[in-house]
Structures are given as C-alpha cells and as structure tokens.
Amino acid sequence: MTDAWGTVTAVDDQHASIHMDEIGCGRCGEPGGCGGKHLGKLLCGTPRTVRVRNPDHCGVGARVRVAVAEGSLGRSALYAYALPLLALFAGALSGSACGGELAAIGGAVVGLLVGWLGLRRAQRQILRDPRWQPSIRP
Template sequence: MSERDSMTGGAWGSIAAVDGDDALVRMDEGGCGRCREPGGCGGNNVASLLCATPRTFRVPNPDGRAVGERVRVRVLAGSVSRSALYAYAFPLLALLVGALAGSALAGEAGAIGGAIAGLLVGWLGLRRAQRRHTGDCRFQPSIRS
C-alpha cells in the first residue's frame, strides 16, 4: 500500500503564514473532513461547540506553499485512533491498576493514593511517548494538494 492510499481524506485550510520550512495553516473546519459524509463521526459539530475560533496548526511545508493558498491537511490513516487510544486508555488503565494495587495494600486510602499515583504514571508515560514520537512523520499532519 502506498503512502497516498494510507492517508485520511483530510480537511481543508488556508496558509496563514510561512515560517521557514513550516506553514501555519488555519483550518476551515474541525474534525477529519468527513463530517457531512455518510459514516462520518460528526466531529465538526463537537468541534464547533468546543472551539469557536479558527484553529491554526504548524505543518511541514516541503512544497513551499504561499500565504493564502488553500491546502488539504492529512494524517496517516490510523494515527488519530492510535493517538486517542494512548491518550485515553493508557492513563485510565494506569489509574485502575494503581487504585487496585493501593486498595490491596492499604484499603480505601491506599486506593485513593494508588489512583493518584497511577494517573501520574499515566501522564508521565504520555509525555514520554509524545517526546519519542515528536519527529515521527507517521504522527505528523502533512499538506497534500
């Protein structure tokens, strides 16, 4: 499967500024761009409730797109769901394991302390994963025409 086949449909935006090899892209809408298509999740509806101002993202600009140009921003298929799994499942699992371990060791107070410790471990794990994947192009948005 080629890289193009493994990309999501993407969302449209405009280049608001160019900063070296990166472009600041102001997105037209929230979500993946499939909100109005059959089978779309409707994330644009949620995004409009949570964020009324246009979203701007720093995206690599290898083709040297100019300010004002409309572009489609895409991410590799599966990267959003993988990131959401890490962001939600890992801390929740760490919280539950910490609470169960604390409860087994020291009852209710141990469960509370273990849950707090589990959340801290979950947060530290997410920070580590974020640092590790910062330069990984599989988790970076890209401009496609």
C-alpha cells in the first residue's frame, strides 16, 4: 500500500473529504521513489482534496492516512497513456495497409476514438472495484 497523510475537512454519509498534506506518496526521498512530488508541486500549487469512504466515521479535523493499493497508480498510468496511444498506432497501421495516407489518418482517428472508449470502459470497471479505491487507514 502507498499512503499519504491528510486532514478530514468534511464528512457526509459514508464518505469523508480529506485535504492532503502533500502531493504524491511521500516516498520521493527514499530509494526507488518516483519523484512525483516535485512534479506535483510544479503543476499543482495547492494540495488536493480527495473524497474517500469513511468506514471508521472519522470526524472533521482528524489526521488520517489515505492509502492506495500497490500497483493501482501504475495500472492507471498504463491505461491512461498506453491504451489510447497503442490504439492510435494500430488504427494508423490498419488504415495505411488498406489505402494511402488519407486512410492512415482516418484509421488513426478511429483508433484514437476506440482507445478513448476502451479507457472509459476501464475507468468504469476500476471505479466499481473497491480494491483500487483510496481508503482511510487506521
């Protein structure tokens, strides 16, 4: 599990809004850390607020650890970048094999659309799977 600290800012029903103290997992300085915290500071000046399930009914102001399943960030990045790109290339190659340059461009557009639809489907599946959702750790 990868986790980061935050403070509960709001509670509703079974969920809590958590203001994250840091961007990234907090392992940037450790060996094997990705350094994403530095990129996050560059692109996102303010800390993020996330909404997670709150099974322990933590109250507003509570300091909590938000955990994300190991591998979920890499899997998400793979889906977000590789799937549409591979579909675009496959469409362009298919179009090129069927015709000329215009067919390759059309195939690339169709491939990109198919990749986007595949990404939307993968996103829906991941959102339904509780193993890949962030959670509050005791």
